[in-house]
Amino acid sequence: DAGVTQSPTHLIKTRGQQVTLRCSPKSGHDTVSWYQQALGQGPQFIFQYYEEEERQRGNFPDRFSGHQFPNYSSELNVNALLLGDSALYLCASSLGGRPNTEAFFGQGTRLTVV
Amino acid sequence: AQSVSQHNHHVILSEAASLELGCNYSYGGTVNLFWYVQYPGQHLQLLLKYFSGDPLVKGIKGFEAEFIKSKFSFNLRKPSVQWSDTAEYFCAVNANTGFQKLVFGTGTRLLVSP
Numbered sequence: 001d002a003g004v005t006q007s008p009t010h011l012i013k014t015r016g017q018q019v020t021l022r023c024s025p026k027s028g029h030d031t032v033s034w035y036q037q038a039l040g041q042g043p044q045f046i047f048q049y050y051e052e053e054e055r056q057r058g059n060f061p062d063r064f065s066g067h068q069f070p071n072y073s074s075e076l077n078v079n080a081l082l083l084g085d086s087a088l089y090l091c092a093s094s095l096g097g098r099p100n101t102e103a104f105f106g107q108g109t110r111l112t113v114v
Numbered sequence: 115a116q117s118v119s120q121h122n123h124h125v126i127l128s129e130a131a132s133l134e135l136g137c138n139y140s141y142g143g144t145v146n147l148f149w150y151v152q153y154p155g156q157h158l159q160l161l162l163k164y165f166s167g168d169p170l171v172k173g174i175k176g177f178e179a180e181f182i183k184s185k186f187s188f189n190l191r192k193p194s195v196q197w198s199d200t201a202e203y204f205c206a207v208n209a210n211t212g213f214q215k216l217v218f219g220t221g222t223r224l225l226v227s228p
Contacts, residue, residue, distance in 0.1 A: 004157075033214065042118070042204050042218030043158075056213045090158065092216075099208045100146050100165045103216060105158035 004093050004106035012112045013081050021076040021109045025093030032074040033103065034066060035090040043090055049074050050097045078111075086113045116141040118205050120219035127195050127226050135190040135222050137205030144210040147188040149179055150218075153201045161203075164188065165210075175199070197228045 005024045013019050025032050031050045035043035045058040049068035068074045072093075078085055088110050092103040121136040139145065149161040162173025169181040179190045188205060205219040 031214070033216075035216075035218075040220070042206075042220050043216070045215050045217070048213055048215065050213075056215055058215070092158075094214055097214050099210050099212065099214045101214060102160055102163060103214060104160075105150075107157040 004091055004104050006089075006091050006106035006109050008109060009107065010110045010112075012114060014114055015081055015083060017081050018077065018079045019081060019111060021078075021089050021091075021111070022073065023076070023091030023093075023106060024073045025091075026104045029093035029095050029104070030072050031094045031097035032068060032072065033092045033094070033097070034074070034076045035092065036060070037088040037090055037108070039087070046076070048097055055097070081113045083113050086111060116145075116207055116209060116217045118207055118217055118219035120203075120205055120222050122222045123220065125222055125224045127224070129197055129226055129228055130194050131226075133190070133192040133195045133199070133224070135203055135205075135224075137188045137190065137219060138186050139188070139205075139207045139217075140186060141207065141209060145207050146210050147179075147181060148206040148208075148216065149173065149177070149188070149190050150204045150206060151201045152204065152221075158204070161190070195224075195226050197226050200224060200226045 033048040034046040037043040047057040052068045063079045088108040090108045091106045094103045119138045147164040150158045206216045
């Protein structure tokens with residue numbers, strides 16, 4: 001049973017560039033959420049995708065955008081990268097995205113902006 | 115807005131010692147509560163969850179947590195830790211309305227010495 005997979009595992013980008021991170025949810029899951037985990041902090045909610053639509057968003061600027069495909073996989077895009085965007089980006093999948101369900105996390109993509 | 119406080123940022127214990135990690139949240143409504151663990155180099159894994167019912171919940175690997183509604187607390191306990199429990203522990207909460215949006219604490223880094 002494939003868990004949540006994310007790619008790439010590590011990425012180095014220059015300030016001002018754009019980046020795309022990818023996530024495949026756990027088999028049978030239809031909801032994908034993205035989190036940013038800065039060093040020494042807990043994960044912070046970026047947004048959630050369900051039925052190919054963004055249905056909830058955290059306190060992140062519009063530079064952060066996403067997409068969900070018909071097969072439920074998802075992408076996170078970050079434009080005009082800042083040094084402060086350096087973090088571990090986590091993808092979590094669940095079924096239906098309801099609050100009383102378990103979210104399964106991937107290993108994350110470590111993004112370094114230089 | 116919801117928030118989660120984890121009082122202990124670093125904890126060092128010897129094997130066989132008892133563990134209690136504090137977690138307090140702020141939110142006036144009904145919540146779902148979670149403890150996640152992140153072992154070195156691995157993804158976030160669910161230790162245990164509380165949705166409703168018995169406030170004493172048991173999770174994997176001998177962990178348990180007690181939900182005390184009047185104190186807005188969900189402390190994690192283990193009677194006897196092992197070296198393999200060395201990891202970072204995150205408490206998380208989401209409101210039991212709308213969509214799943216986990217709010218995490220800053221984490222507690224536990225080191226168990228053999």
